[in-house]
Amino acid sequence: MDESKPKDECAQVTYNFKCSECGMNEETHYKGVSPPFSRKIQLKYPSYVMKDPFSPPGKGEILILGADCAICGKAVCISKQCSIFYLKTYCLKCVQNSMDKFPAEVTNKVKKS
Amino acid sequence: MDDKSRNHQRPSKRQRSPSHESKSGERHKLRKRSPLKQQEESEFSFLDYKRNLNKIITYSSDSNTVVNSLDDFWVFVKKYEMTLKKAGKPIIDNECDHNELNDIGIPINFSKHHCINFMSKMKYMESVYDEREKKKLDKKMFDSFLNIVSIYLDFKNKEKFEKLKKLRKAQSELxxxxxxxxxxxxxxxxxxxxxxxxxxxxxxxxxxxxxxxxxxxxxxxxxxxxxxxxxxxxxxxxxxxxxxxxxxxxxxxxxxxxxxxxxxxxxxxxxxxxxxxxxxxxxxxxxxxxxxxxxxxxxxxxxxxxxxxxxxxxxxxxxxxxxxxxxxxxxxxxxxxxxxxxxxPGRLFPIELRYKPILIEDKPTRDDRLDPQPYVQIMQLIDSKYPSAERGDLLIFMSGVQEITTICDAAQQYAEKTKKWIILPLHSGLSLTEQDKVFDYPPEGVRKCIVSTNIAETSVTIDGIRFVVDSGKVKEMSYDSSTKMQRLKEFWISKASADQRKGRAGRTGPGVCYRIYSEEQYSDMEAFSTPEVSRVPLASLLLLMSSLGVNDVRRFPFIDTPPGEAIEDALLELKQHGALTSNEKLTALGKALASLPVDVSLAKALVVAAASLPAHKLDSALALAAALGIRSIYTTRAHRDFECENSRKPDESDHGDPVTLLSLYCAWLREKSRGGGRAWCKRRGLEEQRLYELTKLAAQLNTLLQDNNLKEAPEPETMSSAERALRHGQMKQLKDMRRQYKQKAAEESKRRKRLKVDSWEIIDDKDEDNTVDIRDIEFRMTNDASRIRALINGSSTNSGRDLIMLKLVLCRALYPQVAVADEYNHCKSVSEQLFHTWSKPFVFLHPTSIFGKNPRLLQLTDADVQTDEPFGYKSRQPLSSKHQILCYLSLLETTKPYIVNSMRMPAAQTLLLLAHSIDTNIGFTRLVCDSWLLLEFPYPESGLNLLMKAVKLRQRWEDLINRRLQDANPNKSVESELKKSNQTKTSYEELQYELSCDISSYINSDIYYTIKRCLPGDLKVMYVGPDEVHPTIDPNPFEQGFECRPHEKKGGVYVTDNIVFNCVVDTDWSYKSYEETYSLPWTCPDCELSVCLSPLERLQHKEFTCSSRMEKKDVQKKPIRENKPNTKEFECETCKVTLYLTPVEILKHKKACK
Missing domain, CATH: 3.40.50.300 (P-loop containing nucleotide triphosphate hydrolases)
Known part of the structure; x- marks a missing residue:
């Protein structure tokens, strides 16, 4: 029952998320590492989170769309074409600029694509 | 919330469900290969700890992705472990976390877990020893497991993210x-x-x-x-x-x-x-x-x-x-x-267009019957020209259901040979499940062939169509406002339609369109189809316009103005119904009619019923109007299948189709109260969906009548606490069922079903009966047992009086839609029975109607005909008291003009009560109704008495209806308020009861007469004409205070708004009969007076001068009946009094009387 309160509050505050790479543009409900509508999930890096639009409310399902790049700070979505995740979110541009700073296993994927 | 989801998961924890059983079976196999006690790392699997882990997951008291789809999660774990094993990696990873970071904070040593954003906050629980498995889950294992959970969460997130991206991409590509x-x-x-x-x-x-x-x-x-x-x-x-x-x-x-x-x-x-x-x-x-x-x-x-x-x-x-x-x-x-x-611009792929007209020499026979061969040939052409590996379905446009059946039959034969086609009909007469089939997938190498009406032109969009065959024809309803007849006829389609049909081939890829007509034909077509406004009855529309405040409907800015006569005819119809005044102002009745979303005549039936029927009998009128207001409840099978016809027999009523509909509905309600319904309907060839609609419409109409103050809101039903508890339980169960159904439906809608090649003909009965019917659930949610009982009681018309009133209410609303039999019907076959309406002579009974199947019901038997005619009277028409006319809902012309939904009524009684104009001769022996039907009453005074009764009843009924309407829209002036307080009105129940008693005795009166349809030639010599001046009648026995005025064409004088006296010419016998009546002294039945008086003078005596007149008023008042639904007429044997009591009250009375 007491779940409903924070939910309502979240509904009022929305965070506009727009991927600087692909232009994806959605309203999200939370930005941070511990989304209030799914208490058992913790994120490593503050991200834009929306309540999962494809499942009924109250089930604690979430959908992470992206995060601000750890280097340049621009918002970027989780699509492989736009970002990589390695403890933090990095936009592909920044990854390309500092290839040598990342382990090979990470940059290999970027080179391929 | 959390409690619920936990409960939900419990069964799976105990591993009772079959799916888990099978999984554990697999596990046994796995284990056999390895010695149990030696836990080698390569043989480790979290699946062995499922029980324990599930406990932890579900006890973590929060719902999340893993809990919500536990089964899916374990499938994922299994697959994940498999890939790890194949790659030779351990399932429990021993990566130690020495997180050395470089200058921009990136760990130097790669760990795949760093690629995952998610972490699960599930807590490790020192689990109880699993007795069966003898294995213990330690903290390290659990941490490793949490990593898998994280990977799963990440995997799911990506899935959903892709779904969202795909959706946005599709949108952006529109x-x-x-x-x-x-x-x-x-x-x-x-x-x-x-x-x-x-x-x-x-x-x-x-x-x-x-x-x-x-x-x-x-x-x-x-x-x-x-x-x-x-x-x-x-x-x-x-x-x-x-x-x-x-x-x-x-x-x-x-x-x-x-x-x-x-x-x-x-x-x-x-x-x-x-x-x-x-x-x-x-x-x-x-x-x-x-x-x-x-x-x-x-x-x-x-x-x-x-x-x-x-x-x-x-x-x-x-x-x-x-x-x-x-x-x-x-x-x-x-x-x-x-x-x-x-x-x-649309998104259309190129479409190849081919004209394939049927040449006259190709036609096998010369008659107009549809030849399916050209259509089958195109199927052959497709088979030979396009490899079956290339997908793409066929859509054939035909004009009507019959044509669709013909094509389907031929195509089915071809399909059975080749096994390359699935034939599916599509038209609005099919049930929704049958219609939905066109969206299912055919198996590999098989094409769908959908044979459809123009419903697939714009309304229904089917993906995957590559070939279109266009017959170029459409069946369209048109309307003749002068005869009020609808006509269903085949037409060439318009160019716009033809192009629309063609376009259906190019929605998913390049396509081909075959036109079964020539290019010249195409260029001859109209540019656009006729809009509906020029093809349908306008009365309802004009009434709605009027109620919306459109003052002059003729000047309304229609995008396409309908034909002038159509508007005039519709306005006339509205005036006849009393919805508009003669200068086209909306009346109180019109306002009430406009608020009811059914046809004007059905709306009128409801308003008339609201005034004339007691509250608990109003349900019958509501159900009747609803039944006539929805689409036919019969399936296409209903009139073809002998079994169906037979099983409906017990519920058919020989009064006609409307009464039969009502009785079928009651029977269905009874079946519903027993818990059945679907099979019952199927057996009778009824569409249960329509019966649900009927129930909903009746309920809606009921609410609207209440909203318009035409019906009192019922008192809330009292339920005992036990009943309430029972109902509460039922509701809970029903709600659960509905929720489950909706979930299931949502899942099902995601994946379309695959069609079977032979699915066309075989309908799996069992399968259908086992599934939950959402409409049944909803019906039961809104209608509890007592409500159903009330509906049955209200809707059934057991007693003769109720039925007479209900029929008359409907007939009054439908009038002048009545038809008389042709005089030669008795020597004609069943299908040739001819009828005549006022506006349209020579119409037939629809073969599926009650009378169409059994026209003898409408004919006189030899016993009905009076052969012993009074002296001097001769007529070619039979003299009888049993003449009947048909009251009908509509006329429809298909192959022939047909009467649809008809009901039989006693002729003279109905006509004299409802006709808009009644003309009479001086002796009241020859009466002409609506300048159309001539009734002759050869027995002296019989015509006069019947007419007089009709006039009085008409007035009383009119007053009742007007009072109802007035009470519904009270004029809030001081005067009317004063009036109200001064006079105590008789209750509606009392008036309604008395009226219904008198009407039923009037309807049953036994009077001999002949009935004849007047042709234009007859009418020319029927009337006296305006030359002979008739003195005004004073006092006027028909309507006191009504000022008589001459009729400017027929002659004679108006004695009421509907009756013109002394304008019909006399024939030999009627003149003689008048003279005779005049010359013989007449004795008043009430006082002892005996003088020579004309029929009119006799009336005047009875009404104004008879001495017994005063006493009459003092007739002892009948005991007041409370109109409870279950009251019965009861004559007490001890005190000889007739009372109206409920069974309980009867018992009480009996006790008291002793």
Missing amino acids: PVTKYRDEIVAAVQNEKVVIVAGDTGCGKSTQVPQYLHVAGFQNIACTQPRRIACVSLSKRVAFEMLTQFETKVGYQIRFEKSKTADTKICFITEGLLLRQMSSENLPNYDVIILDEIHERHLMGDFLLGILKCLIHTRNDIKLVLMSATINIKLFEDYFSKESAVVIQV
Whole structure:
């Protein structure tokens, strides 16, 4: 029952998320590492989170769309074409600029694509 | 919340469900290969700890992705472990976390877990020893397991993310997307915007969203079809990611999902119109009219109303959306409002067009019968020309159901040979499940062949069509307003239609369109189809217009003005019904009729019933009007299948089709109260869906009658606490069932079913009966046992008096829709029985109607005919007291003109009570009704007495109805208030009861007469003419105070609004009979007076001078009956008094009497 309160509050505050790479543009409900509508999930890096639009409310399902790049700070979505995740979110541009700073296993994927 | 989800998962924890059983079986196999005790790392699997882990997962007391799809999660774990094993990696990883970071904070050592954003906060629990498995889950294992959970969460997140991306991509690829800014700017800056785009350009789903994002807060979007409202609202809600909210809703006849939060509402055209008529039009800021090119009656009318509305309401924007058909028409229509047109190109692939006309020499026979060969040949052509590996289905357009059946039969034969086709018919007469089949997939290498009416032209869109065959024909309803007959006829389609049909082949890829007609034929076609407004009855529309305040309907700015005569005829009809005054002002009755969403005549039946029937019997009229107001409850099988016909027999009524409908409905309700329904309907060839609709419509009409003060709201039913508890339990169960059904339906809708090659003919009965029927659940939710019982009681007409009243109520509403039998019917076969209506001579009984099957019911038997005629009277027509006429709902011409939905009524009694004009000779022996039917009453005084009774009853009935209407719309003046307090009125129940008793004795009166249809030649010599002046009659025994005035054409004088006295010429016998009556002294039956008087003088004596007149008034008042539904007439043996009591009261009375 007491779940409903924070939910309502979240509904009022929305965070506009727009991927600087692909232009994806959605309203999200939370930005941070511990989304209030799914208490058992913790994120490593503050991200834009929306309540999962494809499942009924109250089930604690979430959908992470992206995060601000750890280097340049621009918002970027989780699509492989736009970002990589390695403890933090990095936009592909920044990854390309500092290839040598990342382990090979990470940059290999970027080179391929 | 959490408690629930935990409960939900419990069974799986105990591993009782079969799916888990099978999994554990697999596990045993795995284990056999390895020694149990030696836990080698390579053989480790978390699946062995499932029980323990599930416990932890479900006890973590929060619902999340893993808990919500536990089964899916374990499948994932299994697959994940498999891949690890294949790669030779350990399942429990020993990576130690020495997180050395470089200068920009990136760990130097790679760990795949760093690639995952998710962490699960599930806590490790020192688990109890699993006795069976003898294995213990330690902390390290658990941490490793949490990593898998994280990977799963990440995997699921990506899945959903892709789904969202795919959705956005699809949206951005719609042709309309490019015009987004243009459309939004136009709506913001202009009053009227026309968006023209062909199907598939995305306008219906996207434009409302664009406007909502642009800041519009209350958007209404109309659709011609109910089903489109529901599906569009679902789709748009999904695209706006609000499918679990109510931001996007719909509103259709019996259903709405609209709430205060709703910003976009999909609504049917008819409903929006009704909102316009109510004072509180919701606060729309944009009204979108979609599919206006379809030119439905309501759509056209809405256009006109809104065209007027936007001049007074600056806060409303109007958006019109249409296919790219006849845009010019709409542009011109809104030229004064300077409408902006935005054209969106459709997304159509190239279509190859081939004309394949049927040449006359190719025709096997010369008759007009449809030859299916050209259609089968095209199927052969497709088979030979296109490899079956290339997908693509065939859509054939035919004009009607019969044609579809012919083609389907031939195509089916071909399909059975080749096994390459699945044949599916599609028309609106099919049940929804049958219709849905056209969306299912055929198996590999097999094509669907859909044979459809023009329903697939715009209404139903089927994907995957590559080939279209167009017969070029359509069956369309047209309407002749002078005879009030609808006509279903085959026409050539319009060019616009032909192009629309062609376009259906190019929706998913390049396609081919075969036209079974020549190019010349195409160029001869009309450019556009006839709009509905020129093809349908207009009475309901004009009444609605009038109630919306349109003062002169003739000057209403129709986009296409309907024919002038059609408007005049409809206005005349409304005047005859009393809905409009002679100078075309809306009457109180008209106002009441306009509020009821059924045909004018059915609405009138309801208002008349509300005044004349006691409250508990009103349900029968509601059910009857609803039954006649919906589409036919019979399936196509109902009249073909002998079994069906036979099983309906017990519930058929020889009174006619309407009464049969009512009795079938009651039987169905009884079946429902026993828990059945579906099989029962199937056996009788009835569409249960329609019966649910009937119930809903009757309930809606009931509410509307109450809202209009025409019916008192019922007292809340009292339930005992036990009943209430029982009902509560039932409701809970039903709600659960509904929830389950909806879940299942949602899952099912995701994957379309695969068709079987032989699925066409075999319908699996069992399968259908086992599934949950959502409509049944909903029916049971709104109607509890006692409600069903009340419905049955109210809807059935056991007693003769109730039935007479109900039939008369309907007949009064339908009048002048009556028909008389042709005089030679007795020597004709069943199918040749001819009838004549006032406006349309020579019509037939519809073969599926009760009388069509059994016309003897309408004929006189030899015993009915009086052969011993009074002296001097001779007539070719039979003299009888049993003549009957038919009262009918409508005329329909298909192969022949037919009477549809008819009911038999005693002729003279009905006519004298309901005819608009009755003309009589001086002796009241020859009466002409509506200048059409001549009734001759050879026995002296019999005609006079019957007419007199009819006049009095007509007045009393009229007064009752007027009083009802007056009470419904009270004039709140001081005078009327004073009046009210001064006179105590007799209760409605009392009046209704007395009226029904008198009417039923009147209807049953046994009077001999002949009936004859007057032809124009007869009418020429029927009337005296205006030359002979007749003195006014004073006092007027027909209507006291009515000032007589001569009739300017027929001669004679009006004695009431409906009766003209002494205008019908006499024949030899009637003159003699008059003289005789005059010359013989007459003795008043009430006083002892005996003098020579003419029939009229006798009337005057009885009414005004007879001495017994005074005493008459003092007739002892009958005991007041309380009209409880279960009261019965009861004559007490001890005190010899007739009382009306309930069974309990009877027992009490008996006790007291002793």
